[in-house]
Amino acid sequence: MSCDYCYVYFAADQSWRRRPGVMALDTVRQAVDRIAEHAREHRLPMVRIILHGGEPLLVGKAHLGELLTVLAERLAPEVEVRCSLQSNGTLLDHDFLELLLRHRVGVAVSLDGSPVAHDRHRRFANGRPSHARVAGALRLLNNPRHRELFVGLLCTVDLANDPVETYEALLEFSAPRVDFLLPHGTWEYPPPGLGHREVPPARPPADGPPDEPTPYAQWLAAAFDRWFDAPRKETRVRMFEEIISGVLGGAVHTEAFGLAPVDLVVVDADGTMQHSDSLKVVAEGAPETGLDIFRHSFSDALTTETVRRRQAGLLGLGKVCRACALVQVCGGGLYTHRHHHTEGFANPSVYCRDLADFITHVRSRLSTALAHPDGTPEALGPHHPSAPS
Structure with missing residues (x-):
């Protein structure tokens, strides 16, 4: 695959060119022992x-089987251990699925919607x-077997x-x-459709320019409304559920939102430890x-400046975010999206206004649902934590 938005191969960091394409089994063993x-x-x-x-199934069935055996025997x-695999789906066949079934490895697949969209x-x-090919996988x-x-x-x-389609x-x-x-994207290299934006001054985003377009908020709001108003148990949508939890005062457990401390380290194919x-x-x-x-050790990674900042919760954010009424839900957005070439990561997300508008939309929908005259959990939508399973 050659996805044009891939951050591994088409972004500023080109370190993949200097690294092996496959993690050797000795490296796998060392990584597992460190875990x-x-x-x-x-x-x-x-x-x-x-x-x-990249695509983890490119290592082939034999190597993947050996890797998973190391996990089982040493860890x-x-x-x-809860193990999963993120795949583009193009190589996922019956034999791969049988291998993953033997080792109890969950499978998540990247799919961008309809054939034209994807x-x-x-x-x-x-x-x-x-x-x-992905649809077949x-x-x-x-x-039922898989x-x-x-x-x-x-x-x-x-x-x-x-968004609805x-x-x-x-x-x-x-x-x-x-x-x-x-x-x-970042403030220097904004995502598609946002164009150049100035980092918000030292004030909450709700006080920012009212006429700034928020196309991602509009997109997500349309998808949210379709999901929120759907019949029960249609599917779960992680982003929406996490934001609902945050709006209602609950925990937010995702890297892209909330103030939960970061709890991940990436081990690349050569054994180097990396941040997200x-x-x-x-x-x-x-x-x-x-x-x-x-x-x-992985405990050494806990001492790096980036991890310390990302485990500091509210204190790890810039002053704009700390002063914002939405910070418990938004959490400043994804750490990557906060970067500015002169100010580092002490900024709100480049999606700041979009996130604010979308969270406000979710809050409004929840307020209306909570005021529903019959007072039933169904008024909150099919996936609210208080709805009966």
Whole structure:
């Protein structure tokens, strides 16, 4: 695949050119031993491991099987492991699914909606569209034998696509969960459709210019309304549920929203430890920690300035965000999206106004639902935590 918005291959950081395409098994063993060490040190009851890429299935069935065997033999005796894989779906066949089933590995697939929507950006390197191949893989994944592996669909928002049509195209595959991803960008290199924006001055976004367009808020609001008003149990949408939880005063457990401390480290194919790999859109070397699994522990990563800032909650944000009434829900947005080349990460998200408008929309819908005369949980929509299962 050659997705034109891929932050691994087409962003500012080009370190992939200097790294192996596949993680050697000796590196896998060292990484697993470091994870076990960290679990013992911090008495963790469970760890999550996500096999990511590029495309992780490119390693082939034999290597993937050996990797998963290392996980089972060296890590499972130490701590509960919940393993999943993020795939573009083009290589996902029956044999891969049987392998993943044996090792209890969940599968999430990237799908951007309808064939036209998906194939606008997600094409093979020779230019051929990929939707048909992905759809075939999702039908295999939905087979009763493999259905339990299906984690969900990840959809990158494209303003050129109709939001309701996109959501309904995702519904066709009966995913247990859908998540929407905003295109990556920074204040210097804004996402598509936003154009150049000035970093907000030292005041909350609600006091900003009222006429600034918020196309991503409008897109998400239309998709949210379609989901919120839908019949019960249609599907879960992670972004929407997390924002609802935050608006109602609950916890927000996602990297893109809320004030929960960051709890992830990326281990690249050469064993280097990195911060969130979306930072590749910021600059060459932006995700680097200077650490690797051969010389350092994961606890060493906790001492880096970036992780300390990202675990500091409200105190880790810039003054604009700290003064904002929406900060408990928004959390300043995704860390990557806050970057400005002269001011670093002490800024609100480049999506600041969009996030504010969308959260306000969700709050308004919830207020109306809570005032529903029959007072039933259904008035809050099918996926509110208080709705009966």
